[in-house]
Each structure stands twice: as C-alpha cells, then as structure tokens.
Amino acid sequence: MSREGSVVELSLESSLDKMEMVEEVARRVSGMAGFDEESEFQIEMAVHETVINAISHGNKQDPRKNVWLRFQIFGDRLEIRVRDEGRGFDVASVPDPLAEQNLLSVSGRGIFLIQKFMDEVRVVSHPGSGTEVIMIKRLNSKVRPRRGGRDREHEGHSTSS
Numbered sequence: 001m002s003r004e005g006s007v008v009e010l011s012l013e014s015s016l017d018k019m020e021m022v023e024e025v026a027r028r029v030s031g032m033a034g035f036d037e038e039s040e041f042q043i044e045m046a047v048h049e050t051v052i053n054a055i056s057h058g059n060k061q062d063p064r065k066n067v068w069l070r071f072q073i074f075g076d077r078l079e080i081r082v083r084d085e086g087r088g089f090d091v092a093s094v095p096d097p098l099a100e101q102n103l104l105s106v107s108g109r110g111i112f113l114i115q116k117f118m119d120e121v122r123v124v125s126h127p128g129s130g131t132e133v134i135m136i137k138r139l140n141s142k143v144r145p146r147r148g149g150r151d152r153e154h155e156g157h158s159t160s161s
C-alpha cells in the first residue's frame with residue numbers, strides 16, 4: 001500500500017519527558033515512508049535534536065507553550081516540520097562546532113547534526129511568534145551511512161573523511 005500523502009501531526013506540551021514518544025513516532029513514520037534502518041536512525045536523531053531545541057531554547061520549557069510536529073510522506077521524500085512558540089533565532093549566527101575554539105565544547109552540535117543527517121534544512125523564524133524548522137530526507141538520500149565503520153560492507157572504494 002502506498003503511504004504517499006500520509007500526514008502525522010503531534011502537538012506536545014513543552015516537557016522533555018515526551019521525547020521517547022516523539023522518537024518512536026519519528027522511527028515509525030520513517031519506516032512507513034520506506035527508509036532503511038540507518039536512515040531511520042538519522043531521522044530519529046534529527047527529530048530528537050530539533051524537538052529538544054524547540055522545547056528548551058524555543059519554549060524554555062514553559063508548560064503553557066506547545067511544540068507542533070508534522071510528518072508528511074511524499075513519493076520521493078519525508079518532510080518534517082517542528083514549530084515552537086519561542087522568540088526565534090538566526091541560524092546563520094550559530095557558532096560552527098568544528099571551529100577550533102569550539103571543538104571541546106560539550107554543546108552546540110544539535111543543528112550541525114541535523115544538517116548532516118537530513119538532505120535539506122530550513123529554519124523560518126517568526127520574530128515574536130516562534131521558529132519553524134523544516135527538514136527533508138530523500139528516499140535516495142545523499143547522506144551516506146556513517147555507523148559501523150570498517151565492519152560494514154562498502155560498495156566500491158571508500159573515501160576517507
């Protein structure tokens with residue numbers, strides 16, 4: 001059965017104890033969309049980081065504020081939207097975690113990971129009325145598997161990274 005056009009929407013209160021459920025939904029929707037296990041993991045991680053940011057940085061864990069998630073399956077891709085009710089932010093001003101002075105920092109890697117794991121990431125900030133992060137993962141994603149290292153079977157020769 002084709003899942004094309006399927007939409008799953010969630011509205012969450014700003015509490016981190018909902019994370020497990022959010023990750024489970026992300027994994028299940030990714031499976032329904034036809035992604036392999038590796039991509040499911042990447043999507044789950046991207047959703048995890050985005051929702052934690054929305055709850056913590058966006059809504060500042062204010063129980064009166066909500067986070068909305070929307071998953072939409074298309075024939076060639078999965079589109080995920082995460083919206084909060086915070087003050088918004090400028091993604092271009094987020095420090096580069098790979099810069100030498102940031103390498104030892106214990107935080108500041110969420111957005112970097114999201115951008116690595118997804119094929120497209122757009123952040124739309126609405127000053128005063130929150131942030132919407134729109135992420136797309138394509139079924140023929142250019143993001144290659146990274147886990148497993150040498151134990152994995154590689155097609156052709158691998159490049160170092």
Ligand SMILES: Nc1ncnc2c1ncn2[C@@H]1O[C@H](COP(=O)(O)OP(=O)(O)OP(=O)(O)O)[C@@H](O)[C@H]1O
Nearest residue numbers: 053054057058086088089094107108109110111131
């Ligand atoms: N939804 C959001 N609303 C407001 N600011 C945000 C939002 N998402 C991210 N930010 C800002 O962007 C910065 C970088 O986010 P990022 O997820 O990369 O790192 P972090 O959350 O600080 O640390 P980590 O995710 O590694 O625990 C945050 O510190 C915050 O200032």
Ligand SMILES: [Mg+2]
Nearest residue numbers: 049053110111
């Ligand atoms: Mg973060």
